[in-house]
Amino acid sequence: MxxxxxxxxxxxxxxxxxxxxxxxxxxxxxxxxxxxxxxxxxxxxxxxxxxxxxxxxxxxxxxxxxxxxxxxxxxxxxxxxxxxxxxxxxxxxxxxxxxxxxxxxxxxxxxxxxxxxxxxxxxxxxxxxxxxxxxxxxxxxxxxxxxxxxxxxxxxxxxxxxxxxxxxxxxxxxxxxxxxxxxxxxxxxxxxxQESPRWLVLRGRVDEARDALVGRTPAEAEAEIAEIRDAAREEARWSWADLRRPALRPALTLGIGVAAVNQLVGVNAVIYYAPTILAGVFGSDTGAILATVGIGLVNTVVTAVALARIDSWGRRPLLLGGLAVVVAALVALVVLFLLPSQGGVVGVLIVVALCVYIAAFAASLGIAIWLVNSEVFPTAVRGKAGGLGATTHWGLDLVIASTTLTLITTLGESGLFAVFAVIGVAGFVFLYRLMPETKGRSLEEIDASLQARAGQT
CATH class of the missing domain: 1.20.1250.20 (MFS general substrate transporter like domains)
Incomplete structure (x- = not known):
């Protein structure tokens, strides 16, 4: 059947x-x-x-x-x-x-x-x-x-x-x-x-919401509608001004901080400008573009593995371990671009270092920005508070996109990656001090851990 x-x-x-x-x-x-x-x-x-x-x-x-x-x-x-x-x-x-x-x-x-x-x-x-x-x-x-x-x-x-x-x-x-x-x-x-059941309930279109709750029994549908109404009432109690409450400060600091570190270690400088950076290494545009295919493949495969395993590996060790490897790969790129020539074996090592960098990022900061913002805030303020993290992400992404070529001209490729490495070290210290383990913990337990860590700093 x-x-x-x-x-x-x-x-x-x-x-x-x-x-x-x-x-x-x-x-x-x-x-x-x-x-x-x-x-x-x-x-x-x-x-x-x-x-x-x-x-x-x-x-x-x-x-x-x-x-x-x-x-x-x-x-x-x-x-x-x-x-x-x-x-x-x-x-x-x-x-x-x-x-x-x-x-x-x-x-x-x-x-x-x-x-x-x-x-x-x-x-x-x-x-x-x-x-x-x-x-x-x-x-x-x-x-x-x-x-x-x-x-x-x-x-x-x-x-x-x-x-x-x-x-x-x-x-x-x-x-x-x-x-x-x-x-x-x-x-x-x-x-x-169909439309979202939650949006329909909030607009008073409850009958349509029941129809949209596909696969639920009548009892399950009514229970979910009641949950939506309760959550909406709780969210209505919070305004943007309430985000200034001292109790929320540790979670906001962490959510915005993760978004900032995510961008400032330079991942989108690689995503947007890898062929431009590698054109001089390979001596041709075609070779540089082909090299980025390997980088993109690594990014996809590692993201899939990390998403499948994050609930068993835990957030904190994956985030900190991945960021440490990101910094190590950036340091390797600094050294490789300081060498007199980037051709031959050095060129291959540059691509390998970029692949290691992307893999470590994908397994840590790449998924952490959205995951952390979904777990450290109380449900009632998650939309508003998470929005601040997303705004930080896009704002700094715009800064990276607008300055990467200028930094390469001014500092060279080695200087660019050195800047990202220094920020990565600072980001590691920040996350080591503030990031709790959230795997398998209630919101109350996560909040208590954040408050304790913030009190230690």
Whole structure:
């Protein structure tokens, strides 16, 4: 029998999980693809448009500027329009931005298209995990929300692969435009999707919410609706001003600090500019782009393994151990770029060091930023407080995108990685002192541990 008790509940539950998985795949994939594709495209569009250092950084940073605005506005948009309609709008914006990028006749249009794509990325970074968490059955919620992070890395890898396919022809338009394909698939897939039960309950549309709670028995549906109402009443008791309460300070410090360390060890300098950095090492654009495919593959595989094992390995050892390896890899890159020549064996070692760096980051800070912000805050303030961490992430990402080439020109590659290594050491000390183990602990236990650690500093 395929349906429990002949009611078809297991079938409907499976459909709900499938829908959440589809949304995670499309939203996360587009997030990663549009973030990573510029790395290889930049090698060919920069000479075509006569872009110098500042122009190249502007093209990269435009996406992050849009993402910062989108992330700040994403919560309000999602609450006003609903999760489903917001995601349909996001998919449409992704589609328009991708086509506009591929057809851009000049720098102005390209930067505008990148800002448009950034807006979609910023809103999707808020709405996609929220929608999945609210529509998925409880027993698969964590796994499906985590899948969004994995699919971001898959999107980055896919963008590197597409760049490598078009590298020989020197084409940058097709890699940028092909993001329209998953965007269209996402838009079509959402046409018949149901709205989030939580949003419907909060809008007084309880009957529709019951219908949206696929796979639940009537008793389970009523219990979940009651939980939604209770949580909403608790959230309404907290305002933005309440985040200044001393009791929340340790959690806020940790959440914002993790987001800052995540960016300031330079991961997106590698994601955005690896082909530019490696072009001098390999002596060709094609070789540099092919090398980034290996980096993207490592990023995806290690993220998948870390997400599968984090509940058994624990957050604190994975975060601190991974960050220590990140710093060691950065130090190795400093030394390698100081050598008289970066060709031959040295070039291979540079790629190996970058792969080790990306692997260690993916297993630690790459998943910690979202996980820490989901675990250290009380449920009632998690949305507001987590938003501060996300804003820190996007703001510093914009800074990195806007300054990497300038820092390379000023300090050289070794100087750039040295700056990231020093910040990594400071970040390790910060997290060693403040980061508690959150695995298998209640919110009250986590809060008590944070308060104790903050009192020791």
């Amino acid at each position: 395929t349906a429990r008790d002949g009611t078809g509940q297991d079938v409907r539950r499976g459909r709900g999980i499938g829908l959440a998985t589809t949304v995670a795949a499309a939203g996360g994939l587009l997030f990663g693809y549009d973030t990573g594709v510029i790395s290889g495209a930049l090698l060919f569009l920069a000479p075509e448009f006569g872009l110098g250092e500042a122009g190249s950084q502007a093209v990269v940073a435009a996406l992050l500027a849009g993402a910062l605005v989108g992330a700040l506005a994403g919560g309000a948009i999602t609450d006003a329009l609903g999760r489903r309609r917001t995601l349909m709008g996001v998919a449409a914006v992704f589609l328009v931005g991708a086509v506009l990028s591929g057809l851009a006749p000049g720098t102005g249009v390209l930067i505008t298209a990148r800002v448009v794509l950034g807006l979609a990325i910023g809103v999707s970074s808020v709405c996609v995990p929220l929608y999945i968490a609210e529509i998925a059955p409880k027993e698969s919620r964590g796994r499906l929300v985590s899948m969004n992070q994995l699919l971001i890395t898959v999107g980055i890898l896919l963008s590197y692969l597409v760049n490598s396919v078009f590298a020989a022809s020197g084409s940058w338009r097709w890699p940028l435009a092909l993001a329209a394909v998953p965007a269209l698939a996402m838009l079509v897939g959402l046409v018949r999707a």
